[in-house]
Amino acid sequence: MKKNVISIVALLIIVMLGGVFTIREMMFPIKYKDEIKKYSKEYRLDPYEVAAFINFETNFQNKKYxxxxxxxxxxxxxxxxxxxxxxxxxxxxxxxxxxxxxxxINLGSYYLSKLKEEHSSLLKVVSEWAMRNNPEDEVMREYSKKYYLPKIEKRINIYKILYPGLKL
Structure with missing residues (x-):
């Protein structure tokens, strides 16, 4: 009986660790940690925010030009x-x-830092970020407040949990 309990506990631990690994590597990967740290420090940003924006935009999949x-x-x-x-x-x-x-990452971090200098709230930063490629699109501005902000906030919090060593 004791062996069965130990086996079940060991199996649960393995499954939990596998789940964390899957979430970390598949859903919330992080590549280019050194670059994120470098430009976060240079532009006085939270590296978790930079990682969250990259994850939201491309999930760290570099889009060809x-x-x-x-x-x-x-x-x-x-x-x-x-x-x-x-x-x-x-x-x-x-x-x-x-x-x-x-x-x-350099260009995006610089742009984020300028948005943060201009706007005190993450809501405004995210809203302006969403408008960077189409500044006249007011529908997108409203959409970004409802859609972008909660997703960015969620990603920031998840990255803080999954990657505690990213903090400068």
Missing amino acids: EENNTSGLMNFRDEKAIEVAKKMGLKDFKPKDLEIPEVA
């Missing part, structure tokens, strides 16, 4: 990427450079 479509890890379109790169002082930037994960 297609002219006038969103690309990179953080889904920037050509025009917005060029505008942000100029503000950052990136020389010789081309939208195709968004395919390079470090460039995409």
